[in-house]
Amino acid sequence: GYGRLDTDRLARTGDPEVIYGAGKTPEQVVELLRRLRQAHPSRAALATRLGPEALAAVRATFPEASISEDAGVVTVGPLPQARGLVCVVSAGTSDARVATEAAVTARAFGAGVRQISDVGVAGIHRLLAVKDELDQADCLVVVAGMEGALPSVVGGLTGVPLVAVPTSVGYGASFGGLAALLAMLNSCAPGVVVTNIDNGFGAGVFAARVARRARRDGGAR
Amino acid sequence: GYGRLDTDRLARTGDPEVIYGAGKTPEQVVELLRRLRQAHPSRAALATRLGPEALAAVRATFPEASISEDAGVVTVGPLPQARGLVCVVSAGTSDARVATEAAVTARAFGAGVRQISDVGVAGIHRLLAVKDELDQADCLVVVAGMEGALPSVVGGLTGVPLVAVPTSVGYGASFGGLAALLAMLNSCAPGVVVTNIDNGFGAGVFAARVARRARRDGGAR
Amino acid sequence: GYGRLDTDRLARTGDPEVIYGAGKTPEQVVELLRRLRQAHPSRAALATRLGPEALAAVRATFPEASISEDAGVVTVGPLPQARGLVCVVSAGTSDARVATEAAVTARAFGAGVRQISDVGVAGIHRLLAVKDELDQADCLVVVAGMEGALPSVVGGLTGVPLVAVPTSVGYGASFGGLAALLAMLNSCAPGVVVTNIDNGFGAGVFAARVARRARRDGGAR
Amino acid sequence: GYGRLDTDRLARTGDPEVIYGAGKTPEQVVELLRRLRQAHPSRAALATRLGPEALAAVRATFPEASISEDAGVVTVGPLPQARGLVCVVSAGTSDARVATEAAVTARAFGAGVRQISDVGVAGIHRLLAVKDELDQADCLVVVAGMEGALPSVVGGLTGVPLVAVPTSVGYGASFGGLAALLAMLNSCAPGVVVTNIDNGFGAGVFAARVARRARRDGGAR
Amino acid sequence: GYGRLDTDRLARTGDPEVIYGAGKTPEQVVELLRRLRQAHPSRAALATRLGPEALAAVRATFPEASISEDAGVVTVGPLPQARGLVCVVSAGTSDARVATEAAVTARAFGAGVRQISDVGVAGIHRLLAVKDELDQADCLVVVAGMEGALPSVVGGLTGVPLVAVPTSVGYGASFGGLAALLAMLNSCAPGVVVTNIDNGFGAGVFAARVARRARRDGGAR
Amino acid sequence: GYGRLDTDRLARTGDPEVIYGAGKTPEQVVELLRRLRQAHPSRAALATRLGPEALAAVRATFPEASISEDAGVVTVGPLPQARGLVCVVSAGTSDARVATEAAVTARAFGAGVRQISDVGVAGIHRLLAVKDELDQADCLVVVAGMEGALPSVVGGLTGVPLVAVPTSVGYGASFGGLAALLAMLNSCAPGVVVTNIDNGFGAGVFAARVARRARRDGGAR
Amino acid sequence: GYGRLDTDRLARTGDPEVIYGAGKTPEQVVELLRRLRQAHPSRAALATRLGPEALAAVRATFPEASISEDAGVVTVGPLPQARGLVCVVSAGTSDARVATEAAVTARAFGAGVRQISDVGVAGIHRLLAVKDELDQADCLVVVAGMEGALPSVVGGLTGVPLVAVPTSVGYGASFGGLAALLAMLNSCAPGVVVTNIDNGFGAGVFAARVARRARRDGGAR
Amino acid sequence: GYGRLDTDRLARTGDPEVIYGAGKTPEQVVELLRRLRQAHPSRAALATRLGPEALAAVRATFPEASISEDAGVVTVGPLPQARGLVCVVSAGTSDARVATEAAVTARAFGAGVRQISDVGVAGIHRLLAVKDELDQADCLVVVAGMEGALPSVVGGLTGVPLVAVPTSVGYGASFGGLAALLAMLNSCAPGVVVTNIDNGFGAGVFAARVARRARRDGGAR
Numbered sequence A, B, C, D, E, F, G, H: 001g002y003g004r005l006d007t008d009r010l011a012r013t014g015d016p017e018v019i020y021g022a023g024k025t026p027e028q029v030v031e032l033l034r035r036l037r038q039a040h041p042s043r044a045a046l047a048t049r050l051g052p053e054a055l056a057a058v059r060a061t062f063p064e065a066s067i068s069e070d071a072g073v074v075t076v077g078p079l080p081q082a083r084g085l086v087c088v089v090s091a092g093t094s095d096a097r098v099a100t101e102a103a104v105t106a107r108a109f110g111a112g113v114r115q116i117s118d119v120g121v122a123g124i125h126r127l128l129a130v131k132d133e134l135d136q137a138d139c140l141v142v143v144a145g146m147e148g149a150l151p152s153v154v155g156g157l158t159g160v161p162l163v164a165v166p167t168s169v170g171y172g173a174s175f176g177g178l179a180a181l182l183a184m185l186n187s188c189a190p191g192v193v194v195t196n197i198d199n200g201f202g203a204g205v206f207a208a209r210v211a212r213r214a215r216r217d218g219g220a221r
Ligand SMILES: Nc1ncnc2c1ncn2[C@@H]1O[C@H](COP(=O)(O)O)[C@@H](O)[C@H]1O
Pocket: A188, A189, A190, B003, B004, B017, B018, B019, B020, B021, B048, B049, B199, B200, B201, B202, F092, F093, F094
């Protein structure tokens, strides 16, 4: 059999269980989504890491599903009211998949979300142009592969809490995202925290928790 | 010469520059503290990673300094008003040094702080006994060396944003904290984010930023 | 040609040779099972790591075979009388394959077996609920991927000998099970021993040897 | 302050807390031994990883202490009755320190102990000469550095449960014991389990737990 | 285009160029064999790492070819007279492919060859039974995967020059042969030298060079 | 004895031999400098990686020596005429040692040199303020430790050839400069090349060779 | 969607944006080439890492395209006038793909290019025979896999600026090009700089920038 | 106690036991040398890795000892008659220590020895000048640190059996000799075999065994 659902998690942590699609059949994904919908009818169910077949099965079964094709993420059911603002920033076009996983997750976990793409450090002017948008967020998620430099630059521009997500984008001595991961762990910008490689989901959960608790005045100092 | 101070940082990010004592002479530390005090008279200056000589020099020069001997951390000057609550949880007694660095930093960066020690996973009852205290925090900092399992267990007990700090405590296949770092990055509890090995400072900065922005109702869902 | 069987092993170590199916054709697996059955008619033959084709060939040739489809493990012939009790505990649903390999192996090597699944550390209450069952075992096999924290928690709850099995479940900085392996090697619970990544077979052999020698009073202290 | 003692551990797991001396002052070690002696007057207290100063302080304070100088291990108080037999086997002369840590620990945890040294694989005749002694044990602890081959050879000679302990003895591509650790994890002898590098203590705890529960007939098959 | 042949190598080093088939098309392999045959008509041409298609093409083009199907190795043309004796020893059945590559290479490079299989360290009696054959060789090639312990045991039994070849056989913490490689580099038997993982070819070349220069009296001491 | 000087190198490559002071006694350093001065009287001799004793010995023997105390670098004799311009940019104050090694080397190898310090990525405005100076150089040397992000940002601002030098500044998961090295190798800015960790010398040699060949119009496109 | 083009890059750095084909569909590649051609009509557009389908689509759409089939590189449009000379040297035949990527890139970035293949260090006479050609270049790109020794030998023969490119050619302990990368970073020839594994593109960009700025007299010393 | 001597080894393998001085006191070294001299009066005793104190103690006790101060190697007693010729080639001056360990060991194990130093690959002419001496040897030992390229170049010049010894000379990404080790394992010259990092002893043993068996005509082909 496949995974038992931890339907008690909502009570314990304030957030419902989520379906991790990697290694599950389309039938299993559909069945688990059905059970999640039943357990928490008023709250959208989230599934990540779905391949094309699973996405098709979800689309056929839940016409109301909201689907991010490229990122393999779906939500089924009414999204919670958005509280606070998560801003997801990404470097290269190949990082979009992970950034979208973070954005959809943060939204499904109850935060408002804004997404800013293609602001890699090799063209720093693009980043400086959006500094105001960065400052308005309650939590930032910064996604980058290769050398993973983006969080350090963003972290020097703003004091908003910043979660860095290394991606496996790269080749050779990127070692599947290790280069970006190590870079982010060693960021010289104070207060950068890091997730596992490609873990947009984890960053989204964390950022939503921070954002939806945030006072609108940003904790004015 | 030694480091120029980034006295503009307070304006840019809301938090002042900090002195990283590793590799600096006692004279340099004292001089930098003096300059930080001048630049921001109303705000305590923080210095981390001080050895015994530097601590002695600070004590002699700034009788009003608040010193954490074992952790090598000092603050000089009035602490900011505490907003929100950071709870620093640690596993073994050897992790205390890093936990204290996180706690003092979070306090100096404007959050209230509570510290809970010696609640390692091999005696899980000790952790269950403090669940209520965990739930009251606005941000958790969870410090552990060796197998780094504590954040996963804490992250399953509560939905409070959780920053995990791996320490270099251990030997052999701990590889200087690598084992704990990898464990924390792979936590099965959703929403765990991670800092560099032994980086209590970074965790403290991040947690303070989250906590001092937090609404007192915890973002009731 | 394929592997010569070490039919003398039963005499030397008390346990017969086993077939490791990885890289063998269905015909080779069937032929080796036939020879093992001949060499030790009164003792079930065990084969592990069989793919779908090999499983089908075994089913067709030995209708009496007992097959664990998902885990790719089969036994053919009468199982030895069960002596002592091995309890196999696993964390996530993806770890089930390795847990079952351990359970079937332990049973084929002469121990009684109980299997407890889905008791990951992120939901610690599920584990506390089965503490009594843990205490009744003569040897525990604890299977976990990702951060590999489960053995530390179990090892703090009970003094029963505990074999930890890291699995390759995870992604990114799990590095194919390395994160879980390192975590288990650094467990702060005293007396945790470890096998290779995904090596349910080795854990099953070891645990059966411990369990079938155990006095029923558990070596009361 | 230094570590709080987990004096409840004896009730929970059947074995008392132990003092890990690395990073503790002689005064701390002596004080902790005193408290362990008070908490469990009928049971010897164990301390490991003591340097020369700590050993001297223990000798001065507890004249009745039993001290293994080279291994940095001491017991203070009456040893428990020995049940079952642990046999500690080691390869090179430099591995003796770790082997003795395992032997003293197993004895303090209630097992009888026999120690066999200098039976490295490069002189296999020495090992074959002691096969009978190996078969008589209830649990084997096999200690080796460098290429870590000894457990595979021993594991092919006997069916007694075998715990392998890699040591950091070696240079260059031994990478502080990593070579031996990997070798032991990949042992082709079925049923070899492994501890952290240099972790004689963990192996001793585990082996004692197995041995003191063992039936004298060795679980005759 | 594909590789230019180094037809001058025979003059420079005493051994002709060889075809490495990995990444070459069947047509390229056949063409290169043809050119090698022309350049050195009196000396067999050797090709290694050939897949099924390349083997079929060779068989069709050179009916006189001598083909080792499983190892993907062929020789075309008259083998040189055998001088001296190389003995290739291997551990598990999966190591046979590499052992055969070494054996065919050594023969093609002018040495006599004897091959001994399935003498892994977990059944040490099988190895002791062939000690005399080991002593008769002028050079040994010892092939093993997993924990790579075989060269240490063989190296303790005899003073014949010994080349160890780690293989990628294994899983999990074998890390593609790294465990065996490190073990062999750290062998406690003096005078063990090592090749790259799976490099039967390199071991065969080296061993042939040693063997064909050897005096028949073995350099009696 | 210590190293023979390769006095022919000047003829072969256009640059004279240099003294690498690590592991050499003060006497050896002084003697080698004397011999270099004799071999090439019209060209300054360079020595790097000198400790305090060697520096003192050089100062005493060669009063005309030019000494960079902190970086442990000296030149003795007339510097070559400066052709072209190398600009050495560094991130943190601790990177200064390596940056100075690069700057002194580039000057001794015949290029003009400008040095810009303390322009780390966490305060990007400092870097933007010097863009014009960057564009004026014929070759850039960019030195950074920790996350090694500076070369990517600089490489996005200018098309001047850029050599990146990772330093060992950092702790924990910086792994002695590995994090910075990997980051630089994976730079998303096209045309960044990299040296070994802390290898200011190699970067200085390379940059001088590029700069002194450069046309003053910068190869206008 | 796929990557936005950085059409401003030409103005900022003197070199236009380039298409990185890995992970892009043939349609995306064709469309991006079309847009690059429009943005910079007088300058050839470059695309790298194209698979067979993308190459076919480019050939069909742009009959004027210049295509390097094996290397997966194309240019569309008029090449810039060649200034200076880049010489691309490679070791084995399998390194040709990377060498050609470097050569085509250098030409498209405005340098003249000469390519020398099959001059591996195991046949050093082939390299000595081309020393004059090496000396005539303004920048060298030296490509090698396996042990990556070629740059050290070339770097000892000439003072021309030298960029080393490690390739992933090899097996076993080459670890996907890591062995060659580390070797090149540790080159004992002064002034060797290194790119990422297989990064012919980056080396070509860098070398072109150096070459097209070079004075024809080579910066005579 | 310290190591028991394996005085039976001479009979088993043709070579006597040797003293490995690392971690032994001067008294232990002297005592072990005494016992080796008694066990094999007609054969010199060898001790390696001796520090200054042990060397002084040996000099005082055995005035007839032959001592290589820098390499920390001594022989006491009559050297065996030299048979065959080992040629030890090394790259940089810092590799001399390891080269001398190899040379003294080979001589003590019964081979004639010639030593050639300072022929690094960055000055290839020095190596070409000694090609005839290389061809005269029966076995080559090639010692190099940093990028470890020397064995590949030597292996392309001659067909003499070649043992490569990586040294820990280097810094940064040399990772304690790992770079040189990997390079040598991946040598493109056929027939290069490798020892552990800094293991001149092992290379000397192996080479002596090869050389003393070699026919004087070098196995003419
Ligand atoms: N314990 C610490 N760990 C990591 N970074 C620190 C620590 N303490 C201070 N820092 C950072 O180090 C910077 C000062 O570095 P420096 O200019 O080298 O003195 C501060 O701005 C902080 O961002």
